Amino acid sequence: MKPKVAFFDFTGCEGCQLNKLNFENELLDLLAHVDLVEFREAMDETSDEYDITFVEGSISSPSCVERIHDIRRRSKILVALGACAVNGGINAMKNIQPIEQVRETVYGQDKYRFATLPAMPISAIVAVDYEVRGCPMSQPDFLQLFKALVMGKTPPTYNYAVCVECKLEENECLLTKGQICLGPVTRAGCQAICPGVGQACIGCRGFVEGMNREAMVEILTEKGLSVDEAVKRLQLFNAYEVAV
Amino acid sequence: MKKNLDINVHHITRVEGHGNIVVNMRDGVLEKAHLNIVEPPRFFEAMLKGRSFTEAAIITSRICGICSLGHQITSLKTTEAALGLEVSEQTVLLRKLLVNGATIQSNILHAYFLAVPDFLDAPSVFPLIATHKDVVLRALRMKRLANDIGDIVSGRAVHPITPVPGGFTRIPTRDELLLLKDKLLNEGLPDCAATVETMKALAGAIPQFERETEYISLTHPEEYALYGGAACSSDGGTFPVEDYLSVTNEFVVAHSTSKHARHKREAYMVGALARWNNNYKHLNESALAGAETLGLKPKCYNPYMNTVAQVVEVVHCMEDSVRIIDELLGCGLKAEKPNQTPTRYGRGIGSTEVPRGILFHDYTYDNHGRIVAANCVIPTGQNLANVDADMQKLVPEIVDKTKPEITQHLEMLVRAYDPCISCSVHILDVDFKDA
Numbered sequence: 001m002k003p004k005v006a007f008f009d010f011t012g013c014e015g016c017q018l019n020k021l022n023f024e025n026e027l028l029d030l031l032a033h034v035d036l037v038e039f040r041e042a043m044d045e046t047s048d049e050y051d052i053t054f055v056e057g058s059i060s061s062p063s064c065v066e067r068i069h070d071i072r073r074r075s076k077i078l079v080a081l082g083a084c085a086v087n088g089g090i091n092a093m094k095n096i097q098p099i100e101q102v103r104e105t106v107y108g109q110d111k112y113r114f115a116t117l118p119a120m121p122i123s124a125i126v127a128v129d130y131e132v133r134g135c136p137m138s139q140p141d142f143l144q145l146f147k148a149l150v151m152g153k154t155p156p157t158y159n160y161a162v163c164v165e166c167k168l169e170e171n172e173c174l175l176t177k178g179q180i181c182l183g184p185v186t187r188a189g190c191q192a193i194c195p196g197v198g199q200a201c202i203g204c205r206g207f208v209e210g211m212n213r214e215a216m217v218e219i220l221t222e223k224g225l226s227v228d229e230a231v232k233r234l235q236l237f238n239a240y241e242v243a244v
Numbered sequence: 245m246k247k248n249l250d251i252n253v254h255h256i257t258r259v260e261g262h263g264n265i266v267v268n269m270r271d272g273v274l275e276k277a278h279l280n281i282v283e284p285p286r287f288f289e290a291m292l293k294g295r296s297f298t299e300a301a302i303i304t305s306r307i308c309g310i311c312s313l314g315h316q317i318t319s320l321k322t323t324e325a326a327l328g329l330e331v332s333e334q335t336v337l338l339r340k341l342l343v344n345g346a347t348i349q350s351n352i353l354h355a356y357f358l359a360v361p362d363f364l365d366a367p368s369v370f371p372l373i374a375t376h377k378d379v380v381l382r383a384l385r386m387k388r389l390a391n392d393i394g395d396i397v398s399g400r401a402v403h404p405i406t407p408v409p410g411g412f413t414r415i416p417t418r419d420e421l422l423l424l425k426d427k428l429l430n431e432g433l434p435d436c437a438a439t440v441e442t443m444k445a446l447a448g449a450i451p452q453f454e455r456e457t458e459y460i461s462l463t464h465p466e467e468y469a470l471y472g473g474a475a476c477s478s479d480g481g482t483f484p485v486e487d488y489l490s491v492t493n494e495f496v497v498a499h500s501t502s503k504h505a506r507h508k509r510e511a512y513m514v515g516a517l518a519r520w521n522n523n524y525k526h527l528n529e530s531a532l533a534g535a536e537t538l539g540l541k542p543k544c545y546n547p548y549m550n551t552v553a554q555v556v557e558v559v560h561c562m563e564d565s566v567r568i569i570d571e572l573l574g575c576g577l578k579a580e581k582p583n584q585t586p587t588r589y590g591r592g593i594g595s596t597e598v599p600r601g602i603l604f605h606d607y608t609y610d611n612h613g614r615i616v617a618a619n620c621v622i623p624t625g626q627n628l629a630n631v632d633a634d635m636q637k638l639v640p641e642i643v644d645k646t647k648p649e650i651t652q653h654l655e656m657l658v659r660a661y662d663p664c665i666s667c668s669v670h671i672l673d674v675d676f677k678d679a
């Protein structure tokens with residue numbers, strides 16, 4: 001029997017959803033191997049149970065918490081897709097400002113009308129079996145994981161830095177050119193796509209385990225940032241982890 | 245007949261983000277007809293505070309994956325206006341090419357994947373793989389081509405990498421652009437012609453409904469305005485984009501985490517149909533011919549025809565992309581570095597036509613190049629009041645239909661606007677209190 005697959009989204013930009021539809025060449029083949037039972041952006045049908053569930057976006061309101069518990073109960077395997085779901089992503093930046101002030105900035109005197117929580121990764125609320133990192137989620141990574149799960153294998157994980165991939169890709173090092181690059185502490189798996197086109201890594205795949213934060217801040221201050229600016233740069237996609 | 249009717253579509257499918265349709269009628273009197281936006285708010289403007297000018301576009305791109313290029317380009321233009329950064333002609337051409345690609349990508353996604361299933365009475369595009377394989381393959385091919393534009397020119401189609409304030413971190417090569425041109429000519433244009441034929445065959449399923457409203461879009465004296473221009477209203481008048489607050493007049497309503505907007509009337513419409521109504525004269529000939537085939541006439545008041553206007557724009561953008569590549573190659577590609585040396589610090593306002601309509605960003609920078617105030621006005625937010633007004637006119641007109649039929653008409657109406665709900669839930673017009 002083909003595995004029943006579902007997709008759900010929480011607070012995010014839907015870029016990860018879109019990135020899945022962007023496998024134009026492989027899409028029909030992938031679909032042939034699974035039974036797609038729920039994907040609200042693209043279809044009307046729903047289902048009660050799922051073998052493999054992909055979840056995009058962060059948890060950021062009381063109703064999200066309820067929904068993710070319900071989804072987890074009905075899912076055999078749960079995969080977090082993209083930075084928002086894996087580590088809070090860009091949404092978590094709101095956490096580092098007082099919530100009162102954030103609400104007031106956006107809704108003025110109507111600030112109490114809408115319930116909100118700090119932005120959290122999916123794993124803060126329920127168990128997550130696998131993850132695909134990146135903002136948007138890295139496509140080759142997703143493809144590998146998808147194939148592995150459909151074939152009942154364990155997907156690969158990455159716990160080395162983007163710098164390693166830069167070397168493999170023979171990119172010119174941007175730090176030595178004076179740019180503010182987070183490659184030394186960011187998890188690989190994207191094939192160093194940003195440095196490959198002349199743009200510094202901004203840490204969208206989250207950090208390697210046991211990263212040396214002080215050393216990274218020091219490198220960044222050597223490039224001309226203040227300590228505050230360096231921490232802010234690390235927080236861009238990782239404010240949930242780098243809270244202060 | 246004094247009818248009672250209660251419709252509650254929880255989390256409408258085949259739209260981006262979470263919204264509910266709520267309609268209540270008592271004894272033939274319509275009490276309520278709303279699109280409720282229930283997506284959690286995301287507070288982007290607050291996130292921008294204190295951020296460097298090099299980070300603004302990275303952050304605002306994440307407002308919406310579907311519109312990421314549009315947010316990014318608008319953000320870059322806004323920052324450049326605030327900091328007095330000039331960009332080269334080549335940069336403008338490359339950005340226009342990207343805007344074309346993003347318009348094709350988004351319009352194709354909506355027309356084929358989200359709207360066509362309605363016309364064929366299918367619950368999604370997936371069963372069509374079996375019944376209409378050539379159509380699905382064509383749709384995928386066109387999406388791929390649009391994404392190729394994004395990949396080649398900006399490093400990645402979703403959340404582009406190379407566009408930065410003042411220019412690009414990487415310029416595509418001549419060979420890459422030639423290859424792209426070749427695909428546009430040999431694949432893109434024939435697929436456009438076939439798309440018009442497919443849509444023509446399906447156009448009978450588009451509901452007949454009209455409600456004249458105010459249409460707002462950018463306009464430009466020489467071109468079909470997507471990259472830039474002045475704001476204009478079908479009720480008369482063009483405004484510099486700097487006056488956007490007098491156009492958008494946002495307000496908070498109880499049933500939506502996204503703000504609503506009104507200008508001269510109770511509501512206005514933005515998006516492909518508004519652009520068509522205001523600027524059809526500037527479309528290229530093949531797009532105008534496509535419009536004629538599809539029965540889209542200047543000044544169209546049927547919101548369901550927004551999908552048709554999107555298809556017409558795809559034809560225009562495909563051909564226009566070939567023209568831009570020719571112009572770029574004709575001038576000879578230059579290996580330029582982005583201009584990131586501010587000549588002033590202060591406030592800047594930028595506007596672009598993104599697929600769903602006119603988008604405004606507004607930032608104020610301190611003299612270290614850090615944001616002290618920010619505001620983004622998003623197309624879907626501007627359309628929400630108009631969707632409600634359409635529903636209020638539509639429901640009494642179709643009240644004799646069955647409840648499932650009425651529900652389907654309402655869902656199709658909401659989908660026709662191609663709403664991007666994730667986008668619309670972080671609109672604000674209040675400046676930072678301690679700025």
Ligand code: SF4
Pocket residue numbers: 011012013014015016017056057081082083084085089090134135136137306309403
């Ligand atoms: S990870 Fe990035 S692309 Fe994915 S939903 Fe979040 S903001 Fe969007």
Ligand code: SF4
Pocket residue numbers: 134135162186187190191192193194195200201202203204205206
């Ligand atoms: S290089 Fe860095 S910012 Fe770019 S995709 Fe990889 S992890 Fe993300």
